[in-house]
Amino acid sequence: MLGFERLRGDDRQPGTQVVVYKGLNRDVIDKNAKLIQQMYNEAVKEGRLQKGDTWSGKAMQPIRSKRGNVNHIFGADSTDAGTQTQTNLAGRKSVLRMLKFLKTIPGGENASIDRMMNETATRETFRIKGEITITVRDYQKGRKFEDALCYSFYPIDLHTKDGVVPKHLKRGVVPTIPRGALIPKGSRNLMVAGRCLSSDRYANSAARVQASCMGMGQAAACTAVLAAKSSVTPPRSSLD
Numbered sequence: 001m002l003g004f005e006r007l008r009g010d011d012r013q014p015g016t017q018v019v020v021y022k023g024l025n026r027d028v029i030d031k032n033a034k035l036i037q038q039m040y041n042e043a044v045k046e047g048r049l050q051k052g053d054t055w056s057g058k059a060m061q062p063i064r065s066k067r068g069n070v071n072h073i074f075g076a077d078s079t080d081a082g083t084q085t086q087t088n089l090a091g092r093k094s095v096l097r098m099l100k101f102l103k104t105i106p107g108g109e110n111a112s113i114d115r116m117m118n119e120t121a122t123r124e125t126f127r128i129k130g131e132i133t134i135t136v137r138d139y140q141k142g143r144k145f146e147d148a149l150c151y152s153f154y155p156i157d158l159h160t161k162d163g164v165v166p167k168h169l170k171r172g173v174v175p176t177i178p179r180g181a182l183i184p185k186g187s188r189n190l191m192v193a194g195r196c197l198s199s200d201r202y203a204n205s206a207a208r209v210q211a212s213c214m215g216m217g218q219a220a221a222c223t224a225v226l227a228a229k230s231s232v233t234p235p236r237s238s239l240d
């Protein structure tokens with residue numbers, strides 16, 4: 001709305017419709033795990049299930065998960081109400097396919113939904129083009145920016161159409177988030193905090209997590225208060 005440049009990849013991480021199922025007879029299911037995987041593969045082949053209905057084709061994932069982060073909704077897009085609605089529809093369709101499948105497996109006859117989130121969540125959204133853009137190299141090397149405001153501690157965690165394989169940080173590496181990554185390039189009196197920070201896709205896949213977002217929120221708020229008290233715009237680098 002303010003006309004500042006934004007970053008967004010052509011390719012984006014899949015979203016997830018968080019859902020937990022109940023009514024599953026775990027003893028029977030565990031005894032039939034191999035058969036259930038075969039049934040799953042068959043259902044995918046026949047189109048009753050689709051790629052993404054589990055993260056990486058493992059039938060047991062939605063059965064065993066207690067948190068319900070079990071599917072990948074490709075093309076998830078929270079740009080506006082229209083795209084979010086499409087994303088929600090895709091998420092609900094995935095859940096319905098899975099529920100129908102679970103009812104066909106041994107031990108799943110009474111399967112139903114225990115709980116699910118009211119919207120399909122999106123992992124990757126717009127990012128600002130900041131005064132500084134954190135690269136994956138900065139992140140993995142644990143670059144100590146001069147204007148670092150907070151830390152981010154999490155593996156590179158880019159979900160793709162084939163699942164996710166987190167790339168862990170080397171022992172002792174704790175990346176920093178610089179103030180410049182929270183300031184839209186060329187702006188005055190404006191800061192952001194959260195996964196919209198200025199970062200490339202891979203760095204963002206790590207810095208997007210909740211603890212990092214909270215750290216950025218506190219840091220941006222403190223910076224804003226100090227800037228307002230001194231009647232200046234938040235400085236773009238430590239040299240300003």
Ligand SMILES: Cc1cc2nc3c(=O)[nH]c(=O)nc-3n(C[C@H](O)[C@H](O)[C@H](O)COP(=O)(O)OP(=O)(O)OC[C@H]3O[C@@H](n4cnc5c(N)ncnc54)[C@H](O)[C@@H]3O)c2cc1C
Pocket residue numbers: 015016018069121122123193194195196208209210211213
């Ligand atoms: C399926 C899934 C699983 C995840 N698992 C984990 C995990 O296990 N651990 C972890 O740490 N992170 C996890 N994450 C990542 C993490 O939850 C998010 O990246 C993080 O919460 C983003 O925080 P944020 O403050 O940037 O954005 P959000 O939490 O999305 O906050 C943005 C807020 O702005 C509000 N908003 C939007 N537009 C407007 C408007 N116009 N006016 C007013 N308000 C508005 C929204 O309603 C929302 O409340 C997961 C993400 C997903 C999608």
